[in-house]
Amino acid sequence: MSRSEAVQGNEAKREEIKAQYKKFIGRKILFILSSLILIVIIAGISATLGSYPITVTEVYTIIWHGLFKTPETTKELVVWNLRLPRILMGILAGIGLAIAGTTMQGVVRNPLASPYTLGIASAAGFGAALAIILGAGFVAGQYLIIANAFVFALLSAFIIYGLSRHKGATPETMILAGIALMYLFSAMTGILQYFGEEKAVTEVVYWMFGSLGRASWDKLFFVFVILAVCIPLLMLKSWDLNTLGAGAESAKSLGVNVEQTRVICFILASLVTAGIICFTGTIGFIGLVAPHMCRMVIGGDHRYLIPASGLFGAVLLLAADTLARPPIAPTVLPVGLVTAFMGVPLFLYLILRRRRGYW
Amino acid sequence: MKLKVKDVTFSYASVPVLEDVSIEVATTEVLGVLGPNGAGKSTLLKCIDRILTPQKGCILLDDRDITKMSRIELAKKIGYIPQSLSHVFSATVFDTVLMGRRPYISWQTSEKDTETVLETLQMLHIEDLAMRDINELSGGQMQKVFIARALTQEPDLLLLDEPTSNLDIRHQLEVMHTIKSIVKKKGISAIMAIHDLNLAARYADRIVLMNGGTIFSAGKPASVLTQENIKQVYGVEAEVNYNDGKPYIVPIRAIKAK
Numbered sequence: 001m002s003r004s005e006a007v008q009g010n011e012a013k014r015e016e017i018k019a020q021y022k023k024f025i026g027r028k029i030l031f032i033l034s035s036l037i038l039i040v041i042i043a044g045i046s047a048t049l050g051s052y053p054i055t056v057t058e059v060y061t062i063i064w065h066g067l068f069k070t071p072e073t074t075k076e077l078v079v080w081n082l083r084l085p086r087i088l089m090g091i092l093a094g095i096g097l098a099i100a101g102t103t104m105q106g107v108v109r110n111p112l113a114s115p116y117t118l119g120i121a122s123a124a125g126f127g128a129a130l131a132i133i134l135g136a137g138f139v140a141g142q143y144l145i146i147a148n149a150f151v152f153a154l155l156s157a158f159i160i161y162g163l164s165r166h167k168g169a170t171p172e173t174m175i176l177a178g179i180a181l182m183y184l185f186s187a188m189t190g191i192l193q194y195f196g197e198e199k200a201v202t203e204v205v206y207w208m209f210g211s212l213g214r215a216s217w218d219k220l221f222f223v224f225v226i227l228a229v230c231i232p233l234l235m236l237k238s239w240d241l242n243t244l245g246a247g248a249e250s251a252k253s254l255g256v257n258v259e260q261t262r263v264i265c266f267i268l269a270s271l272v273t274a275g276i277i278c279f280t281g282t283i284g285f286i287g288l289v290a291p292h293m294c295r296m297v298i299g300g301d302h303r304y305l306i307p308a309s310g311l312f313g314a315v316l317l318l319a320a321d322t323l324a325r326p327p328i329a330p331t332v333l334p335v336g337l338v339t340a341f342m343g344v345p346l347f348l349y350l351i352l353r354r355r356r357g358y359w
Numbered sequence: 360m361k362l363k364v365k366d367v368t369f370s371y372a373s374v375p376v377l378e379d380v381s382i383e384v385a386t387t388e389v390l391g392v393l394g395p396n397g398a399g400k401s402t403l404l405k406c407i408d409r410i411l412t413p414q415k416g417c418i419l420l421d422d423r424d425i426t427k428m429s430r431i432e433l434a435k436k437i438g439y440i441p442q443s444l445s446h447v448f449s450a451t452v453f454d455t456v457l458m459g460r461r462p463y464i465s466w467q468t469s470e471k472d473t474e475t476v477l478e479t480l481q482m483l484h485i486e487d488l489a490m491r492d493i494n495e496l497s498g499g500q501m502q503k504v505f506i507a508r509a510l511t512q513e514p515d516l517l518l519l520d521e522p523t524s525n526l527d528i529r530h531q532l533e534v535m536h537t538i539k540s541i542v543k544k545k546g547i548s549a550i551m552a553i554h555d556l557n558l559a560a561r562y563a564d565r566i567v568l569m570n571g572g573t574i575f576s577a578g579k580p581a582s583v584l585t586q587e588n589i590k591q592v593y594g595v596e597a598e599v600n601y602n603d604g605k606p607y608i609v610p611i612r613a614i615k616a617k
Contacts, residue, residue: 014477017489021453021473024490111448236466243458245448249441250505252410254512255434255462300448303466 028304031297035311039091039318046090046322047083054079081217089215089279090321090335091314092223094286095231096276098313099306100269101287102294103234106241106302107265108171114288115273118178118266119156121282122185124274127152128281129189129204133196145207146219146278153274156181161263169262170248210283210336212321219279226275230268231310237265238302245300283336286313289347296350316343360386360421360436360515360548362407367416369399369406376402377413378572384516384548389539391563391580392552395593398569400552401442404518407550408439420516434462438509440502442520442552452496452504453489456480459511472511479507483537499530506537517542519551523558531555535562556608560584568592581606590614 047059054062054075062071062079071080100115108117115121127148130136135144156178163177164170193201240261243251248258277283290313291305298308317339324338362384369377377399384390392400405411407418409425418425420436428436438459453476460472480486483503488496493504502522509517519538523531539562542549553559559566560580568576568583570592576583584606589597598609 010481013481013486014474017453017477017480017486018473020490024451105448238466239458239461239464242450242454243461245450246455246458247441249405249410249439250508252430253408253434253437253439253441253509253518254458255429255431257430295448299454300450301454 024299025304028298028301028308031294032304032308032311035308035315038315039311042315042318042322043087043091046087046318047079049322049325050078050083052078085215085217085220086212086321087318088220089212089223090318092220092227093212093276093280093283094290094314094317095310096223096227096272096313097283097287097317098290099231099234099310100273101313102291102302102306102309103241103265103269104287105291106244107262107269108175109244109247110171110175111292112288113175114284115269116282116284116287118160118174118270119181119185120153120270120273121277121284122182122189123156124149124153124277125204125208125282126185126189126192127278128207129192129196132203132207133192133200150274150278152185153277154270156185157267157270157274161267164259164263169259169266171262174262174266206334207281208336209334210277210281211332211334212280212317213332214279223275223279226272230272231306234265234268235303235306237261238306241265241302242300281334281336283317283339285336285339285343286317289343290316293347293350362516362548362550363419363422364403364407365417365419367403367406367413367418369402369411369413376572377406379416380569380572380574381416382567382574382577384550386548387543387546388548388564389542389562390548390550391559391566392550392569393554393556393559393566393583394569394575397571399572400569401520403569404439404520404550404552407516408437408518409433410439431462434512436514437516437518438512438514439518440505440509440520440522442524449492449494451489452480452485452491452493455493455504456507456511459508462512475511475513476507479510482510482541483507498525499527499534502526502530502534503537506534510541515547517547517549517551519549521552521554523553523555531558538562556584556589560606560608584608 044056044059048054048056058075059079062076063084066076066080071077097115104113104115104117105111128145131145131148159181160174160177164173167173193204240256243254243256244258244261251258291309294305294309294312298304317335320338320342321335323342324333324335364380364382367377367380368375380403392403394400402411406413425433456476456479457468457472460468460475464472480489483506485500485503485507488500493501496504522534522538526534535558538549563580565578566580566583567574568588575592576588581604584599586597586599589595589608594614596611596614598611600607600609
């Protein structure tokens with residue numbers, strides 16, 4: 001083979017790899033678009049469910065018209081004031097919890113991490129229990145439970161932040177501190193429940209299952225603002241999260257400030273989680289499993305994984321909430337339980353199907 | 360590129376690991392760092408890449424103190440290949456090597472980044488692995504992928520922490536040959552911590568023999584790897600033969616501790 005032929009061969013090989021890589025990226029974008037379409041479809045179906053009958057086409061028409069004028073008819077009011085807030089809360093919560101989970105797994109380099117790994121869920125639970133059982137909290141009135149859950153969730157995040165400033169933000173310190181806080185807040189909630197009235201205790205338990213039923217437009221606005229601020233910031237950290245996956249030393253040698261990246265990502269993920277679960281209660285499973293499902297399909301590059309797992313999380317949560325309603329109407333199952341019932345078989349199927357281990 | 364390590368002292372908690380270590384590396388030089396387990400080889404490499412910060416002494420890259428440089432700046436000058444290569448989550452070989460461009464990119468990668476990755480993959484003859492997952496590669500293939508990642512940083516200095524541990528003899532020779540030829544071709548330098556005395560003797564231009572956090576002996580392989588030095592540092596009785604002026608070591612037995 002002459003020299004020029006060899007050069008040509010190299011060129012051809014490069015073009016081939018480039019084409020393969022483009023195809024790989026195309027697959028990721030296809031996954032993201034499919035999730036978006038699924039969200040629209042499931043949202044439409046979900047909006048038809050309930051005691052007042054409305055068809056799928058009517059739903060889409062009402063939503064479209066409602067963008068330009070205020071709703072007037074009963075149908076319009078039902079869709080815009082009752083069903084749409086619930087659906088949108090499902091979408092936002094799904095996006096936020098899944099992205100927070102993706103981030104936490106990347107930060108602590110552990111596939112078992114979730115938005116709740118560092119004790120946020122039990123801290124929020126304690127805040128809510130404090131409000132429900134003792135009526136004590138940071139603000140009075142209808143926002144008492146929400147404010148309490150939010151403040152305590154962030155409190156646990158800042159305790160861990162403080163510890164990691166003192167001892168270095170290694171995954172080990174963060175996880176161990178998180179587990180310790182989880183036990184502490186669970187024990188404190190336990191004490192409240194032990195001495196609480198039966199009715200209030202039931203309410204606490206119900207809060208902790210998670211539900212989208214309490215959604216309203218002003219709550220949605222709050223969640224939306226938090227997500228709109230935090231998620232773009234997390235996406236900017238995509239490359240740094242990718243390098244963390246290669247190990248702390250490699251990441252440092254690639255020019256990443258490892259400790260700072262861990263702390264910033266962890267705080268942002270905590271803020272997103274706290275902003276959601278203070279309204280919905282601790283919806284489990286989505287944040288743990290949506291990132292893994294996406295990794296299995298599109299790989300671990302956070303530039304695509306963050307948006308993909310967010311949208312897929314929304315699909316899962318919306319689907320779970322849709323399934324949670326009709327079968328035994330008027331009984332509505334807590335969505336946090338349905339996510340597990342629906343997600344576990346899907347997750348196990350993916351584990352069995354994949355060709356290789358990925359962690 | 361010229362690297363100067365001056366009187367570097369490093370201790371974990373209060374256990375000293377490096378004591379007043381000074382070395383110099385010139386352009387197109389491969390420096391082998393030898394010494395028994397715990398001699399401070401890895402720690403020295405980590406100090407040079409500022410993964411660890413020495414308590415005393417300074418490290419100069421072309422007469423500039425590395426503590427005065429930003430991490431990104433340093434990442435454009437020094438490529439580091441760690442000893443334990445663990446990836447928790449899956450990533451394609453292409454994406455892994457692309458990470459080497461991290462010091463040059465913010466979010467979107469450019470055509471130049473893609474080209475650099477492809478060129479490096481071809482230079483190391485691993486282009487066929489491009490779309491494979493790194494977790495399914497063999498030890499030798501993985502080592503080359505991480506060398507490729509370090510090379511796409513376009514560094515002036517490569518730091519390799521035991522690049523041949525866990526490799527069979529064929530891959531050991533391949534990896535060492537690759538490192539040596541890249542250093543000569545690109546006009547960069549390399550420092551490698553290594554256990555195999557014979558590989559070091561053959562591929563390193565100069566050798567630093569460490570013991571207990573200090574430099575025991577430094578110089579050309581033939582002057583450092585003597586029977587006496589090996590006995591003192593490793594506690595091993597060895598026979599040293601010479602082949603083309605390069606020492607060839609046959610270890611005989613461990614000398615009983617007194």
